[in-house]
Amino acid sequence: MTDKQKLVVIGNGMAGARLIEDVLARGGGGRFEIVVFGDEPYGNYNRILLSGVLAGTHDPKDIFLNPLSWYAENGVRLHAGVRVTEIDRAARLVRGEGGVAEAYDKLVIATGSSPFIPPVEGVDQEGVFVFRTLDDCRGINDYARGARRAAVIGGGLLGLEAARGLINLGVETHVVHLMPHLMEVQLDPQAGAVLRRQMEGMGARVHLEKATTAVLGDGRVTGLAFKDGTTLDCDMLVISAGIRPNVGLARAAGLGVERGIVVGDDLACPADPDVYAVGECAQHRGLVYGLVAPLWEQTQALADRLTGRDPRALYRGSKVSTKLKVMGVELAVMGLKEAEREDDEVVTYVEARRGVYKKLIIRGGRLAGAILLGAGQSAPALLQAFDRQTELPEDRAEVLFPLSAAAGAPSLAELPDMAQICNCNGVSKGQVAAAVASGCRSLKAVCDATRAGTGCGSCRPEVARLLEVIAGDLLVADAAAEYYVPGVPLAKPELIGAVREQGLRSVSAVFAALAGGREDPGSKAGLASLLKTVWGQDYVDERDARFINDRVHANIQKDRTFSVVPRIYGGVTSAAELRRIADVAEKYEVPMVKITGGQRIDLLGIPKEKLPGVWRDLGMPSGHAYSKSFRTCKTCVGTEFCRYGVGDSTALGVQIEKRFQGIEAPHKMKLAATGCPRNCAEATTKDLGAVAVDGGKWEIYIGGAAGSTVRKGDVLCVVDSHEEVLKYMGRFMQYYREHGKYLERTYAFVERVGIGRLRRLLIDDEEGICGRLDEEMQAAVDAYVDPWLEAAEPVHPAQFATVLEV
Amino acid sequence: MHNLGSIDHIPIGEGREFQIGGLRVAVFRARDGSIFALQPGCPHRGGPLVDGITGAGLIVCPLHAYKFELATGRAVGHGCGVLQTYAASVSEAGEILVDAGASECAEAAA
DSSP states (O other): OOOOEEEEEEOOSHHHHHHHHHHHHTTHHHHEEEEEEESSSSOEEOGGGHHHHHHTSSOGGGGEEEOHHHHHHTTEEEEETOOEEEEETTTTEEEEGGGOEEEOSEEEEOOOEEEOOOOOBTTTSBTEEEOSSHHHHHHHHHHHTTOSEEEEEOOSHHHHHHHHHHHHTTOEEEEEOSSSSTTTTTOOHHHHHHHHHHHHHTTOEEEOSOOEEEEEESSBEEEEEETTSOEEEOSEEEEOSOEEEOOHHHHHTTOOBSSSEEEOTTSEETTEEEEEEOGGGEEETTBOOOSHHHHHHHHHHHHHHHHTSSTTOOOOOOOOEEEEEETTEEEEEEEOSSOOSTTOEEEEEEEGGGTEEEEEEEETTEEEEEEEESOTTHHHHHHHHHHHTOOOOSSTHHHHSOOOTTTTSOOTTTSOTTOEEETTTTEEHHHHHHHHHTTOOSHHHHHHHHOTTSSSOTTHHHHHHHHHHHHGGGOOOOGGGGOSBTTBOOOHHHHHHHHHHTTOOSHHHHHHHHSTTOOOHHHHHHHHHHHHHHHGGGOOOOGGGSOHHHHHTSEEOTTSOEEEOBOOGGGOOOHHHHHHHHHHHHHTTOSEEEEOTTSSEEEEEEOGGGHHHHHHHHTOOBOOTTSSBEEEEEEOOGGGTOTTOSSOHHHHHHHHHHHHTTOBOSSOEEEEEESSTTOTTOGGGSSEEEEEETTTEEEEEESOEESSSEEOOEEEEEESSHHHHHHHHHHHHHHHHHHSOTTOOHHHHHHHHOHHHHHHHHTSOTTSOHHHHHHHHHHHHHTOOOGGGGGTSOSSTTTTOSEEOO | OEEEEEGGGSOTTOEEEEEETTEEEEEEEOTTSOEEEEOSBOTTTOOBGGGSEEETTEEEOTTTOOEEETTTOOEESSOSOOOOEEEEEEOTTSEEEEEOOHHHHHHHHO
């Protein structure tokens, strides 16, 4: 009866269980019957938090990501505590202890690692432990009660965490390490020395460059002997000397094994396309990853392939960057830890007394690596700069010592639960924390559950930072974060490609071809905007995909009435125009006449049915005060009258508005042209701004903002004429139209792309796209039609009617 | 059962309001041809649901983006109340038929 394929997963640790979650999230439950074998008799728990269990800060039952009940609830058969003994690839069978056998169509090996035990005498005695599983923690906890002095072999991350746990249990703790400094995988010698000081301050004794040759004792451990002839007394030993991928099963099954199980970018074993490996047991492009973020990237890619969500999904390796707490000390490491090339730039800052060590390795103006010890505040920004490979500011101190506007304000961790994080929807920190506790593990899930970030959206970065503080490593990067609109699983460039390739000219055609026919209402407006940008006059305009403002070309108000803002170019009007506006206000008994921030006049409180009449009587074109498009170009007076003016800002502003009126964009664009550097028109905090400077020149600013986010724009270029202002502004606008995410303001767009790159693209024409950008913008300008002409020719008889006669 | 006239009077994918006796009803015409009749005002702040966006069986209020299921009136992703629904169908001749219940219309008119 069932057409389902059988997916068998060997390994119920963080990678195995996460793979199953990712498969289920992509609807894989319909395609696969899923079975998983787990060595340990539990559900999947967060192994990273074992240190906390050891240290007593976490209760074992709190660290489960997938408790036993989860498997039953999700239709996954779990063989808990059953070790797999053989993979029989010929018969396509997995055999486990006790005679269990499962046939498979697809097999995923996620067997993780085991602790490395140095091959010395005496490791089998009582009082000797490894530190990998929940059971190990229990054993260590129990034995520590009666121990006086413990030694930990291994001064890497895990060894130090074990040491912290033992110190908390009141045992005198010695860390014994082979290498000349601690955590030599992540840290350089100087950072290692800073860390050592911190740890000794916490009560750990550190012994470096000690190679253990024997574990002494008579059935019970009494001490360690080292190669240099010295010894150390102890009555308890924790071995944390590294991990080795569990590759035995794969090797016996004839699969390629080096350090780990060798897989390709498709995460499959080259010898057998139906067998995959993910997690600590897998070796990809020569690397075996021991951190959690690469595991998530692997499971997502594999789940995409297995479920058919993206059959060509590939995993190309992970940027190694991580934030951790070692012994309570914050550490962030990413990329290189030492310079490799002659021209690599190294910037270091050390405050050994305070345990602060910051080192940046910069290549080509971007971060190639960093070590940040005890420097919590700089870490998030640098992690982001590393991930996105953004250009660093010339003054490197700016990233080493970020001047936060909230200096002195409490950190997110210190904020009380009642503190409001999202002002638009009144969401508090406590509500966000509650959403996380109830299972939301991505930014999207939290925002959907609490409505945080769904108003103006300015708080989303802060919600994201708060989530990092609350949920840290458990956060799931939402694949949908890259989608242009949530209802179509493609990022913007891929979406535009598919739209062009398949000739999808309407919103409904896009849904049919790319979203399985599901017409997500939240995605319609964004798609309409994109299609209009791509197809221009050839766009098939389905009006129901437009937001109401764009259906009736006015701004909806709280009481179902609308506001009408006619175009007043550059904020310059005339007596005749004002008289017409006044006449209309009186004729239609407009409740409120208001001057807007955009330097024009708003007539508020107009019923939808009256809109065509109002437009006809005004005889003025639409001011587009309601749409995601070019809005206004504010001006100050300039050379026409102002004694300080060095440029004709009013004329320029009028020209800008006449050219770009109504041009659609991912979000609104507010501009200004100002007649001298006094900047009375506030052009430096606009999406695009022109500032007249001495010598008849104009500075063009982009990415400014003065709303819920305030940002000073970046200078794109300096030009000599109005024509050039129009040219470069148009070029940037066209690039923004093509590459901005839906509802991404220019301030976010410019930050994301980087002003350096924008200058190279749009001024230096590094990629040769400027000619095409200029042409496309000209085509958009030529295609502009005043929407208020629909007063004479509505697209549907009921376009402006709310209530229909029967 | 009330005949509200041709379905083509409602732009496809949108909704419009109708007065049935003393009762105001919002009728939505989904892209796949199905129609739904519900109360016209959003329970959150009274927004005009007919000015919203439909899709995937949902209506999204234009004021604050609160979502509801068209078939059942149930709230989606919030706790702001359930919409009153009425039985609606399209006749052979392509006309909108809504059963708003004689008593309801009379009550509303009273």
